[in-house]
Amino acid sequence: MNVFSRGIRNAFRNQIRTIAVVGILSLSIGLSLAMLVAHKAVDQKINSVKASAGNTITIAPAGFSNFSQVNNALTTTLLSKVSQLAHVTSLTETLSDRLKTIGSVSASSFGANSTSSSNQTSLTSPVIINADSKRGLRAFTFGGLSGIPSNFSPPITITGTNDPYSLNSNNLSLSGGNFINGNLDNNQAMVSTSMASKNNLRVGSTFTAYNTTLTVTGIFLNNGNQSLGNNIIVSLPTEQSLSGQSGAVTSAIATVDSEDNLASVTTSVKNILGSNADVENAQNIANQTIQPLNSVSSVSMYSLIGAVVAGAVIILMIMIMITRERRREIGVLKAIGASNFKVVTQFVSEAVTFAVLAAVVGIIIGVAAASPITNTLIKNSSASSTSTNFSGGFRTATHFGGTNGPALLSGGRGLGKVRNEISNVKTEVGWSIIGYGFSAAIIIAVAGSSIAAWFIAKVRPAEVMRME
Amino acid sequence: MLAVNKISKTFKSGDGGIFNAVDNVSFKVKQGVFASIVGPSGSGKTTLLSLLGALDRPSSGSITVDGQDISKFNDHELTNYRARNVGLVFQSYNLIPNLTALENVMLPMEFVGLGKLTREQRARELLNQVGLSGDKQQRKPGKLSGGEQQRVAIARALANKPKIILADEPTGNLDSVNGKNIFNLLHELSKNQKTTVIVITHDISLAGKTDQRFSLTDGKLQKDKDLPRSFR
Numbered sequence: 287m288n289v290f291s292r293g294i295r296n297a298f299r300n301q302i303r304t305i306a307v308v309g310i311l312s313l314s315i316g317l318s319l320a321m322l323v324a325h326k327a328v329d330q331k332i333n334s335v336k337a338s339a340g341n342t343i344t345i346a347p348a349g350f351s352n353f354s355q356v357n358n359a360l361t362t363t364l365l366s367k368v369s370q371l372a373h374v375t376s377l378t379e380t381l382s383d384r385l386k387t388i389g390s391v392s393a394s395s396f397g398a399n400s401t402s403s404s405n406q407t408s409l410t411s412p413v414i415i416n417a418d419s420k421r422g423l424r425a426f427t428f429g430g431l432s433g434i435p436s437n438f439s440p441p442i443t444i445t446g447t448n449d450p451y452s453l454n455s456n457n458l459s460l461s462g463g464n465f466i467n468g469n470l471d472n473n474q475a476m477v478s479t480s481m482a483s484k485n486n487l488r489v490g491s492t493f494t495a496y497n498t499t500l501t502v503t504g505i506f507l508n509n510g511n512q513s514l515g516n517n518i519i520v521s522l523p524t525e526q527s528l529s530g531q532s533g534a535v536t537s538a539i540a541t542v543d544s545e546d547n548l549a550s551v552t553t554s555v556k557n558i559l560g561s562n563a564d565v566e567n568a569q570n571i572a573n574q575t576i577q578p579l580n581s582v583s584s585v586s587m588y589s590l591i592g593a594v595v596a597g598a599v600i601i602l603m604i605m606i607m608i609t610r611e612r613r614r615e616i617g618v619l620k621a622i623g624a625s626n627f628k629v630v631t632q633f634v635s636e637a638v639t640f641a642v643l644a645a646v647v648g649i650i651i652g653v654a655a656a657s658p659i660t661n662t663l664i665k666n667s668s669a670s671s672t673s674t675n676f677s678g679g680f681r682t683a684t685h686f687g688g689t690n691g692p693a694l695l696s697g698g699r700g701l702g703k704v705r706n707e708i709s710n711v712k713t714e715v716g717w718s719i720i721g722y723g724f725s726a727a728i729i730i731a732v733a734g735s736s737i738a739a740w741f742i743a744k745v746r747p748a749e750v751m752r753m754e
Numbered sequence: 755m756l757a758v759n760k761i762s763k764t765f766k767s768g769d770g771g772i773f774n775a776v777d778n779v780s781f782k783v784k785q786g787v788f789a790s791i792v793g794p795s796g797s798g799k800t801t802l803l804s805l806l807g808a809l810d811r812p813s814s815g816s817i818t819v820d821g822q823d824i825s826k827f828n829d830h831e832l833t834n835y836r837a838r839n840v841g842l843v844f845q846s847y848n849l850i851p852n853l854t855a856l857e858n859v860m861l862p863m864e865f866v867g868l869g870k871l872t873r874e875q876r877a878r879e880l881l882n883q884v885g886l887s888g889d890k891q892q893r894k895p896g897k898l899s900g901g902e903q904q905r906v907a908i909a910r911a912l913a914n915k916p917k918i919i920l921a922d923e924p925t926g927n928l929d930s931v932n933g934k935n936i937f938n939l940l941h942e943l944s945k946n947q948k949t950t951v952i953v954i955t956h957d958i959s960l961a962g963k964t965d966q967r968f969s970l971t972d973g974k975l976q977k978d979k980d981l982p983r984s985f986r
Binding site for chain 1: 801804807809810829830833834836837838842844848850851852853861862864865866870910914
């Protein structure tokens with residue numbers, strides 16, 4: 287038996303104490319690990335959200351709400367000045383509206399543009415509201431209705447755009463036909479596969495909207511995405527003409543050549559559009575959106591530090607208690623020839639044994655608790671953020687059609703995609719985390735037993751004789 | 755040869771004054787002598803033993819063992835000296851409770867760097883020598899009687915073949931039969947192994963059987979003419 291094995295054996299000298307010490311310490315280590323995992327996962331997500339935010343500037347008419355812009359403030363003429371700015375590589379303009387379906391209750395009740403008196407379509411929405419009564423009820427709360435009409439077919443979104451290759455940050459691909467030309471007023475339309483299936487549409491089929499016959503030239507894949515599937519896409523001039531809103535735009539996205547120029551171009555756009563528009567760049571939106579994650583990151587970091595300090599204090603107090611209790615034994619060891627180094631090593635071995643046992647249990651606790659703790663932190667943080675940051679139209683819109691609602695209603699503001707991302711934080715407990723856990727446990731043990739070592743060095747062997 | 759030359763040990767008393775626990779003590783003990791120190795409680799016996807065992811340093815004076823002045827040793831040298839040259843036996847045995855008798859005896863040998871096999875072999879020999887054999891060697895101190903624990907303590911004190919064994923009231927916690935046996939054991943060791951044994955005892959009759967006797971009163975060594983007749 288050597289000094290290490292004696293230290294290890296001493297750790298089991300009092301079994302009840304060993305269980306208590308390992309139990310408390312493992313909770314501390316488990317919490318530290320869970321917080322470390324949460325912190326890393328959230329930081330990773332923050333970085334990925336920032337990286338994926340892109341170099342875009344979203345422009346919406348000031349006061350834009352529920353597909354109705356106030357005073358038609360945003361126009362293609364005004365936006366042409368934006369497209370001419372240095373560093374702006376492209377400008378996507380859209381005009382969205384909602385069409386009521388034949389036989390349905392008034393679409394305007396659910397946010398359809400009230401400026402047009404003929405905003406009706408022959409198509410039926412592929413969205414099935416009554417399949418999930420809870421979802422349906424949530425959907426209707428934003429419209430101010432308190433029940434589900436028996437013959438209800440939800441309004442269909444029609445979007446006029448000069449970029450038919452994407453919609454609400456979703457890149458589109460076709461299952462048949464061709465993309466429309468976004469700059470021609472030719473009454474051609476693209477519908478989703480869900481819409482086509484629901485209404486037996488094929489490439490070349492026709493339907494009516496705004497009392498005008500439109501021809502299907504392309505069918506895009508919506509891959510089960512109900513919000514995307516509830517769309518008709520036409521060119522911007524076609525929608526402006528059909529809806530009677532000549533030159534009007536409900537949203538625009540300017541793409542800038544580099545992230546470095548994003549802030550300066552945003553300022554220039556604000557200067558051009560003035561009070562006519564709300565202008566935000568993708569990085570600002572991402573920063574706003576990841577606010578809940580930032581708070582989770584801070585909470586997890588403080589909790590991590592707190593748990594590590596608590597662990598160190600626990601082992602420190604335990605080792606002080608043990609050395610005081612064994613003062614006589616320390617004196618005997620020194621009296622029979624043990625050096626301070628040998629005695630300290632024995633007590634450090636004992637502390638490390640406690641810490642390693644606690645680390646094993648703590649890692650199991652940490653692995654089991656990391657995901658639930660992270661999710662709870664994010665959920666709580668997101669809930670409070672949603673009620674504060676996304677007030678008004680965005681808060682209600684969040685509920686429509688599940689998680690894709692904001693993207694659908696925001697006209698490409700990009701918030702929906704980013705918000706989807708932040709609610710999808712994945713925790714991973716890799717070997718590096720387990721390594722951190724063990725290292726932290728050893729550091730806690732050595733640091734915690736350092737004061738005990740000081741006590742040991744102070745014990746004079748002559749005291750043992752006087753204790754007799 | 756152990757030579758104590760005018761050593762004193764002073765402590766600060768509670769009222770701020772200075773208290774002489776050992777006061778200008780001088781004596782010599784030859785190698786292999788069985789000596790005893792007697793004296794009333796508080797006379798400085800234990801303090802003197804601590805100084806002889808290099809557990810503490812004298813405030814003044816010198817202690818020379820085979821020509822080496824141990825009072826000038828630094829902490830590291832004192833530890834090394836204790837490990838190799840001094841064996842200690844305590845009144846309440848002071849064995850390590852979670853180690854077996856065998857492991858307790860092996861312990862001092864670990865501090866001087868002996869290998870495990872050598873330690874174990876010598877520890878068994880020593881335990882057999884003090885009369886503790888068989889499964890009792892694998893028992894922890896709590897499972898041994900007082901006399902047996904003191905035998906283990908003596909075996910531990912002998913582990914590194916020390917020049918001096920210092921025993922502080924080694925029979926104090928034992929009944930008279932066991933006390934006599936332990937005393938005889940220490941006596942035999944001094945004779946057979948030429949080890950200097952210095953014992954603190956209250957028992958005048960036991961002290962009378964030792965080769966050399968010292969009496970302490972108020973930290974001062976008494977002259978032979980002041981000792982009781984039976985003690986001289």
